[in-house]
Amino acid sequence: MNGISEKKNLYREGRYQKMVEASADSVDADHNWLITLSDLLSLLLVFFIIFFAMSRVPGKKKESPIAINSSSTLSALVPNPQTKNPMKTIQKEMGATLMGLGLDDQVTIQAGEQELLIIIKENVTFHTGEAAILEGSQPILDTVAGIIKRYPSFQVEIDGHTDDLPINTAQYPSNWELSVARATSVLKYLISGHGLDPARFIITGNAEQRPLFPNMTPEQRAHNRRVEIRLRDHQAT
Structure with a gap:
């Protein structure tokens, strides 16, 4: 067991x-x-x-990509009315516009630091001895009016000039009256046609006292018969 x-x-x-x-x-x-x-x-x-x-x-750090702001890029390409010295830009723009209209040979544009001088020849603006604006000059004045509207800080001076040949009519006893009448005609066109503020304008008549050239030849006299429009930026002063 x-x-x-x-x-x-x-x-x-x-x-x-x-x-x-x-x-x-x-x-x-x-x-x-x-x-x-x-x-x-x-x-x-x-x-x-x-x-x-x-x-x-x-090691070498990678460079960060540069951020591009589309609005700042556009503002660099498109002129800003508040730019301190836009005169050079306006000169180029207006020159291109008048060239497109076939009127660039009738206008001289000079740009300074705070002033733009626009010289319009008589043959496109008035008949000799008259102050009624010709239709051919209206595209030029319309272009100027657009600039004046665009830059509200600009003051405008319109100067009438003649040659030294005397005039003695019932309407214009001398070149003084004729030069003032021409400046006034340009002023009225800009104000009535484009609704610009009259307080921004000054007009003067200089008769033959401020020639560009000696009044020795018909060509020189033709250059002296003119209207000058000065745009001054008072905001920059």
Whole structure:
């Protein structure tokens, strides 16, 4: 009996041992994925450390792209009425406009720091000895009116000039009356035709007293018979 009991005990112990080993193998198999995940996380940490270290290595910095503001670009291309000295810009614009109209040879434009001088020849503006504005000069005066409207700080002086040939008519007893009448005609056209403020204007008549050339030839006299329009920026003074 003792022998049989002893065999049973050995059998039970052997079976129990196998169950323990089988259970241990099962536990090891269940935890194998944890080992793999741990290795993967370790590798990721190593790569992160290497990447961070490389990004901290001193080197040439990339230049930041220059931001371009479309509105500021347009304002540089399109003249601003508040610009301190827009005279050169106006000179170019007006010259291009008159060239397009085929009238650039009838007008001289001179730009200074704070003044624009527009000289209009008599032959496109008036008949000799008269002060009624000719239709051919209207596109020129319309262009000038547009500039005056665009720059409200500009004051305008209109000067009438004649040559030295005397005039003595019932309407114009001398060149003084004729030169003033011509300046007045230009003034009235700008005010009535374009609604400009009369307070911005000054007119003068100079007769033959301020010639551009000596009154020696018909060509020189033709240059002296003219109307000058001066635009002065009082805001810049």
